[in-house]
Amino acid sequence: MKFGVFDHMDDAGGPLGKLYADRLALVEAYDRAGIYGYHLAEHHSTPLGCASSPGLFLAAMAQRTTTLRFGPLVYLLPFYHPLRLIEEICMLDQMSGGRFQLGVGRGVSPFETQAYGLDFAETGDIYHEAFQLILEGLASDELTFEGKHYQFRNVPMILRPVQRPHPPLWYGTTLPENADWPAANDVNIVIIALRPTVRVITDRYRAVRARLAKNPKDIPLMGVARHVVVADTDAQALEIARRAYPRWRDSFRWLFARHGVEPRIVGLYPPTFDELMAIDNGIAGSPRTVRDFVAAEIEASGSNYLLSWFAFGDMTLAESLRSLELFSHDVMPAFASTRADAAQ
DSSP states (O other): OEEEEEEOOOOOSSOHHHHHHHHHHHHHHHHHHTOOEEEEOOOOSSTTOSOSSHHHHHHHHHHHOSSOEEEESOEEGGGSOHHHHHHHHHHHHHHTTSOBOEEEEOOSOHHHHHHTTOOHHHHHHHHHHHHHHHHHHHHOSEEEEEOSSOEEEEEEOOOOOSSSSOOOEEEEESSGGGGHHHHHTTOEEEEOSOHHHHHHHHHHHHHHHHHTTOOGGGOOOEEEEEEEEEOSSHHHHHHHHHHHHHHHHHHHHHHHHHTTOOOTTGGGSOSSHHHHHHTTSEEEEOHHHHHHHHHHHHHHHOOSEEEEEOSOTTOOHHHHHHHHHHHHHHTGGGGHHHHHHHHO
């Protein structure tokens, strides 16, 4: 079992400069604690995502960490010029010594898409073409590409990533049918769903790979994202989570509510943290309580990677640091053999 972090970097209610500074301090702590990877969401025109240019934050991360892998989850490919993004990927991979993780996607919000002057009905096609183009560009000395949306001829590819032909790929999914392509193409996945659905996705992912006769020891990471708060006692952890979670949820709903609708997966995130725990979509408690939750998660979901929200809503830096300290010292070691098995 490996452990990572998922971060919306949602608005905490204070100055933006403090939000960024606190997150960088927390990222340094992730690095020291032995966290495997940090995955930063990209959102626009919403308090859910204050890292709307994830590459800027990740560049700062590269200078403050030594082993932590990191990347966007995901780059919204239709929002970028592909050549510019190829160059950014190469720079971040070089600046970090080959620790960059390349998460890609279309973008799930039609309202964010509209703000960028894009037609949501077309972005799926744009995404697929841009993805093919970016992979070709990362692996080529010279790029020639003829597509519906992009055309390039004999463009020199001067920058190169450390990880060849490209950094590890990541894809987010909530639906079982979306597991087939990443399974067939050795792409790591992060699942945002409840345990029964996660199990269907991980089983399908493994079945696709078995059908293609892929080596079972080389299985990519199948991650699941959960809100996690650890404190010295259950009561202390619950007090923090009950205060911070509603602010995060308000940010999660904010842009959709502005347009009079709800996000498609809002049912995964009920109004209170107690309700969230009741559906096993998050945990707040002492190290022992959280260890029990992680063990149950592994057994029920079939995942081999747990991504925790260690900072959300108005959690303070001190609260997040203490949660991480207890998690890394008193939770992660209980799954050391599981982590070693997953790494084989």
